[in-house]
Amino acid sequence: MTANIHILPGREDQVWQKGSGGNLACDRRSLAGSVTQRACAFCGSRVVLYPIADALHIVHGPIGCAVYNWDIRGSLSSGPQLHRNSFSTDLQEKEVIFGGEKKLHASLVELIQYYQPKAAFVYSTCIVGLIGDDVQAVCKAVSRETGIDVIPVESPGFKGTKKTGYQAACEAAFKLVGTGDTSQIGPYSINLLGEFNIAGEAWMIKRYFERMGIEVVATITGDGRVDDLRRCHGAKLNLVQCSGSMTHLAKRLDEDYGVPFQRVSFFGLEDTARALYAAAEFFGDPALMERAQEIVYEEIAKITPRLKEYRKRLKGKKAALYVGGAFKAFSLVLALRALGMKTVLAGTQTGSAEDYEQLKEICDPGTVIVDDSNPLELAKFVLEKDVDLFIGGVKERPIAFKLGVAFCDHNHERKIPLAGFEGMLNFAEEVANSVLSPIWRFAPRRMAQALNPKEDSHHECNC
Amino acid sequence: MSATAEMTPAQAPRSATQNACKLCAPLGASMVFKGVQGCLPFLHGSQGCATYIRRYMISHFREPVDIASSSFSEDDAIFGGARNFATGVENVINQYQPEIIGVATTCLSETIGENMIGMIREYQERYAGQGAPLVHVSTPSYSGTHSEGFHAAVKALVEQLVPPESVTHRDTTRLNILPGMVSCADLRHLRELVGLYGLSATLLPDYNQTLEGESWDQYHRISPGGTTLEEIREMGANAATLELGHTLALQKESAGAWLENHTGVHCHHAGLPIGIRLSDAFFTALSQATGRTMPDSLRAERGRLVDAYVDAHKYIAGRRVAIVGEPDLVTSLAAFVSEIGLQPVLCATGSKLKGWAEQVAAEIEPGIEKPEIVKGADHAQFSARCRALQPDMLIGSSKVYPLARELDVPLVRVGFPLHDRFGAQRLLTLGYRGTQNLFDLIVNAVLARRQDDSVTGYSYL
Numbered sequence: 064m065t066a067n068i069h070i071l072p073g074r075e076d077q078v079w080q081k082g083s084g085g086n087l088a089c090d091r092r093s094l095a096g097s098v099t100q101r102a103c104a105f106c107g108s109r110v111v112l113y114p115i116a117d118a119l120h121i122v123h124g125p126i127g128c129a130v131y132n133w134d135i136r137g138s139l140s141s142g143p144q145l146h147r148n149s150f151s152t153d154l155q156e157k158e159v160i161f162g163g164e165k166k167l168h169a170s171l172v173e174l175i176q177y178y179q180p181k182a183a184f185v186y187s188t189c190i191v192g193l194i195g196d197d198v199q200a201v202c203k204a205v206s207r208e209t210g211i212d213v214i215p216v217e218s219p220g221f222k223g224t225k226k227t228g229y230q231a232a233c234e235a236a237f238k239l240v241g242t243g244d245t246s247q248i249g250p251y252s253i254n255l256l257g258e259f260n261i262a263g264e265a266w267m268i269k270r271y272f273e274r275m276g277i278e279v280v281a282t283i284t285g286d287g288r289v290d291d292l293r294r295c296h297g298a299k300l301n302l303v304q305c306s307g308s309m310t311h312l313a314k315r316l317d318e319d320y321g322v323p324f325q326r327v328s329f330f331g332l333e334d335t336a337r338a339l340y341a342a343a344e345f346f347g348d349p350a351l352m353e354r355a356q357e358i359v360y361e362e363i364a365k366i367t368p369r370l371k372e373y374r375k376r377l378k379g380k381k382a383a384l385y386v387g388g389a390f391k392a393f394s395l396v397l398a399l400r401a402l403g404m405k406t407v408l409a410g411t412q413t414g415s416a417e418d419y420e421q422l423k424e425i426c427d428p429g430t431v432i433v434d435d436s437n438p439l440e441l442a443k444f445v446l447e448k449d450v451d452l453f454i455g456g457v458k459e460r461p462i463a464f465k466l467g468v469a470f471c472d473h474n475h476e477r478k479i480p481l482a483g484f485e486g487m488l489n490f491a492e493e494v495a496n497s498v499l500s501p502i503w504r505f506a507p508r509r510m511a512q513a514l515n516p517k518e519d520s521h522h523e524c525n526c
Numbered sequence: 527m528s529a530t531a532e533m534t535p536a537q538a539p540r541s542a543t544q545n546a547c548k549l550c551a552p553l554g555a556s557m558v559f560k561g562v563q564g565c566l567p568f569l570h571g572s573q574g575c576a577t578y579i580r581r582y583m584i585s586h587f588r589e590p591v592d593i594a595s596s597s598f599s600e601d602d603a604i605f606g607g608a609r610n611f612a613t614g615v616e617n618v619i620n621q622y623q624p625e626i627i628g629v630a631t632t633c634l635s636e637t638i639g640e641n642m643i644g645m646i647r648e649y650q651e652r653y654a655g656q657g658a659p660l661v662h663v664s665t666p667s668y669s670g671t672h673s674e675g676f677h678a679a680v681k682a683l684v685e686q687l688v689p690p691e692s693v694t695h696r697d698t699t700r701l702n703i704l705p706g707m708v709s710c711a712d713l714r715h716l717r718e719l720v721g722l723y724g725l726s727a728t729l730l731p732d733y734n735q736t737l738e739g740e741s742w743d744q745y746h747r748i749s750p751g752g753t754t755l756e757e758i759r760e761m762g763a764n765a766a767t768l769e770l771g772h773t774l775a776l777q778k779e780s781a782g783a784w785l786e787n788h789t790g791v792h793c794h795h796a797g798l799p800i801g802i803r804l805s806d807a808f809f810t811a812l813s814q815a816t817g818r819t820m821p822d823s824l825r826a827e828r829g830r831l832v833d834a835y836v837d838a839h840k841y842i843a844g845r846r847v848a849i850v851g852e853p854d855l856v857t858s859l860a861a862f863v864s865e866i867g868l869q870p871v872l873c874a875t876g877s878k879l880k881g882w883a884e885q886v887a888a889e890i891e892p893g894i895e896k897p898e899i900v901k902g903a904d905h906a907q908f909s910a911r912c913r914a915l916q917p918d919m920l921i922g923s924s925k926v927y928p929l930a931r932e933l934d935v936p937l938v939r940v941g942f943p944l945h946d947r948f949g950a951q952r953l954l955t956l957g958y959r960g961t962q963n964l965f966d967l968i969v970n971a972v973l974a975r976r977q978d979d980s981v982t983g984y985s986y987l
Contacts, residue, residue: 068745071621093573095597095610096617103574125633125667126543127550131578133925135585135945148906153543156669159637170542177536189572189634190668193603220572221598221634438592439621442745457581461590465742507743 068443071097077434079419081426087419089434093224098437100385100458101412103220105188106132107228110475111308112184112216112236114259115287116140119180121150123167123198124188128220129153136475137261140286145178154190164196171205171213181289182212184235189220212289214238225387226307226413233312236283236292240316243290245297251346252278252298256313256324257305260285261475264482268329271362271483275354277342283309296320300345302327302338307388307413328390329482330490331398332363362484370401373491378403380498383445383463384454385410385436386473389418395454395473396425402491407448410436438462452498467506469497544906545925547850548876549942550667551675553579555630556593557707558679559661561731563752564625566594566618570611570640571632573597586943586950587710587737590749594618594627598634607635611645612652619658622747626755629662630679636666659755661686671877672942673852676707677774680730681781683758690788693763700764701725701815702791704782706771706798706854707942710738710951712960719957722824723816728757728764730781738951762789766815770808771854772797772889776881797889798854799956800964801862802831804889808957827958834962838969839867845972848872848917850908850926851941853882853901859921859940860897861889862961868968869894871915874903905929919971936971940964 070078073094079087093099105122109132112120122129129151140146152170154163167185175183183205187198198215206213216235218228253272258265265285272279280298281291296316301324303313313324325345327338336359343351382399386392389411396406409422410433422432431444442462445453453463456474463470471493473481481490503509552569556579559567569576576595583591594617596602596610618627631642646660663682665675701720705713713734720727735751761767762785769782775795777783782793794815799808805828809820847868849859853875860873873886883899890896898911909929912920916933920926923941930937944950954960973987 068621068747071617073617092599093597094613094617096568096594096614096621097597098576098592098594098618098621099573099597100577101573102577103572105572106574106577121542125550126546126548126671127552127575127578127633127667129543130546130549131582133545134928149545151543151546152541153546154633154668156666159633159666159668166541170539173537173539173541174544177539189598189603189632190637193634193637219603220574221600221603223599437621438590439745439747446745457584458577461584461588462745464588465590465739466745467741506741508741511743 068439070440071437074440078440079423079432081423081430081432082428087423087432087434089414089416089419091435093435098439099435100437101224101435104222104224104228104231105186105218105220107225107308108186108216108218108232108235109228110136110225111229111232112284113146114138114140114284115184115289115292116146117143117181117288118146119150119174119178119183120146120186121152121170121174121183122186122188123152123163123191123196124154125190126151126153128186128188136259137478138259138285138475139263141266145180150174159190159194162194162196163191164201167196167198167201168205171201172208175205175209175211180211182214182239184214184216186216186218188218192219212239224413229308230311233309233315236312237315239289239292241293241296241320243293245294248280248294248297249278250299251276251348251351252280253300253302253342254280254295254298254322255282255285256301256303257309258282258285258329259305259475262478262480264329264480264486267480267483267485271339271358272342274358275339275343275351277346277351283312296322298322300325300342302342304328304390305388306390306418326390328394330391330394330486332401332484332487333397334394335483335487366484366488369488370491373495374401374403376499377491377495380404380451381407381448382452382454383408383441383448383450384473385433385441385459386455387412389414389422391473392422393425396422398487398490401487402494404452404494406430407450408433408441408444410434410441442466452494467503467508469494469500469503471497538906538910543904546876546904547874547908547925548671548673549582551665551670551672551678552630552632552667553582554672554675554677554707555628555663555665555679556591557583557733558676558683558731559628559630560591560736561733561752562626562628562683562758563754564748565628565752566592566622566624566748568594568596568614568618568627568629569632570596570607570629570642571598571634575632582943583737585945588951589737589739592622592748603634603638606638607640608645608648612649615649615660624658624748626658627660628679628683629660630665630675631662633666633668636664659687673707673773673854673877674879677771677777677780680704681784683730684761684781684784687755687758688762688785688789689759691762692790695763696765696791697760697763698765699725701727702761702764702767702782702785703727703729704767704769705729707852708798708956709953710734711954712956715954715956715959719812719824722821723812723818725765725816728761729753730758730761761785762791764791767791767793768808768811768815769793769795770798772857772885773853773879773882776879776885797861798858799960800858801865801961802828802835802958803865804858804861805958805961824958827962831958831962831965834965835866838965841969842972843867844869845918846871846916847919847921848874848908848912848915850874850903850905850922853877853879855941857882857886857889860886861891862964863921863968864889864891864894866965870897871917872898872900872908872911874900874908874911876903878902919968936975938964938967938971
């Protein structure tokens, strides 16, 4: 039963089915009232810079924007924990009328004196420009007074989607780049961009490279440090994982410092191996490649027996995935395939035309691809495609659960590492724990299906 | 290392808010709109506001929370969002077929001075008065907290939907309950209690089903449940109103007061009934409103609660407790903990409501030392005071956990948000039964700590 949900007029071309021909439109603003799963530009900036643990992050605006992202993400720091606080100028009516510069100035000076951060990021929210605050000038003044970099992040929510915010964050981070000493950086050195160290994933990945003999200069921004950003231009290669958020920074590093970049992913065995090989190949040293191969063989051998067990039990199950960026979607399609599962619905909040071409290619015939989707649309396809598993974030979880569908959290709030080789095993376990749970037989929709197996499956996608 | 560990001896920052004890007003309004049948909340502003609030509410309630947004662009921020508002409302109607749309403003739309009344009039004209009603509430996050946003939305619903005419013929079988921001279990319990007094209840809001629903056999555009439009419209003709929450007495005209002033339905005010004294007051009001005496089953429940107080009082006597949360909740909790022999040492809220601190002070049991009472607090301030006051126990939302960990004291989780435990929707706190539940949680937190701390590890306490 789909309760006859139709695609919202104006969104028809953002839904595509493999085999149907036609194009998939993307890179558009969300329709008002569509209940998009996307957040705003501010959110994009905040999530990208959040893991920089020794910086002060202060949100300039009324309280809402600051408070909803207070210590909810799974990005770990091996040292300072300052980033886990929520600092805000908490603008009140008085400041909305008379301006908030004074409060911002005082807030910054006091916080910097108290917490002694290495740098400060000042996020502008929707109303800051409207009330005429010159954030740039305040930042400059505070920087002079305190002697640390105080960097404005141009992130009013209405400026666009998360993607717009990613760019503003990259610009802000880039201000630090090039100010550190790179003399100690070796010839085989890389940065990991778009790796946010959720549940310690950056540490796992870093270890692979260190075992290969490659130095990781900076993970940007997972377990991030201001000084790492300052010297990251000294690395010889940038590996960009979350391409949506960090390609802009990679491009800036390429343009200004001649550091080339490659898009990689560390989700799934194939993609993780490919990423290690890509780095080895780039440096052209056969010894690196040899060690990469050793690591890949060794790590895969460790987990293969248990993965095979999962595969046996998960084979033939159908999955839907809706994630932020497209590169994760590619990896997930492959990782699911490795578990014997089929992706029947794939979507992203911020994929580009180029991303979607690639996604279309790797998907099976019949797979539906959606751009900037919403709860009703996702529910429609979950039902029509009769999926067994949904992979997404907190906002997608109730869609799956309400319909008796298993769920795997692959968002930044999660506390379980899913990247790298070990991560693949965790992923399989996460999927299996939900898909194979005995509870589903009590879910009314599953009960109805059990009584009348054809009820749900004959619905076709009419997009 | 705790999240607030890296401090230097410099003077504590005062200008910035550090780890706020409040959320924004549109969240409170959205929660209220979720409690109206067929209602879709709609935020007029940037789409991040809706997304953030959705995620926060989903994490607490574990239910679908669809909130629409007018998705302001830069042009809209400069030239006004009327066009986006109209498109947004149209798309919501198209997708969700709502019975009513609950529009809340945001800092952005308030700052640029959007003419909501005009936009809503335009909508009504476009639909020739036949469209789903739009109720709107002004909720800039630069004035007030989620708690104030909640109460404002209840008021807006009543004011904009109930005909302001004096009613002579009342439905004596029906009582209005304005419950304030309570759990789904509390809402169900309130309805049950009114039933025990022989009446039916119109609860506004009633998100007990929408935010704690059953597993579905089909997808629902809007979660089933909630107060119906019809029920709201008839509130002026019901027997009486019972309005819960101390802070409503501080308002110029609360929703209950508005109903009384405009329809003549008498409003009884009471605090959130937590603890025996406040529950007694609530049941007295319920008796007055219904003209009935307390049913035996409730007398027995009260009796068992008193018995439990007696059985456990020595375990908890004199334990020092610090409380933080929504203003109405903190006031009632302060009354409760002081009547069971705990010593409240600190009561804090993020709200800046005038008169709140005095209300808390007045609720402290005579003979118990008055606690420090801090309004407009943030968690940094709350934490700093707790480090000095050394409470034995903390009561508050999940956001208090880092402090509980740092001070190594138990945290009894009440309020919003509860993101690190399961079952926030089902946390019963109201009436004798809810008090019993809270009391057990508190006593057991003390016992568990004692047991954990003991070298011997007795299994018999």
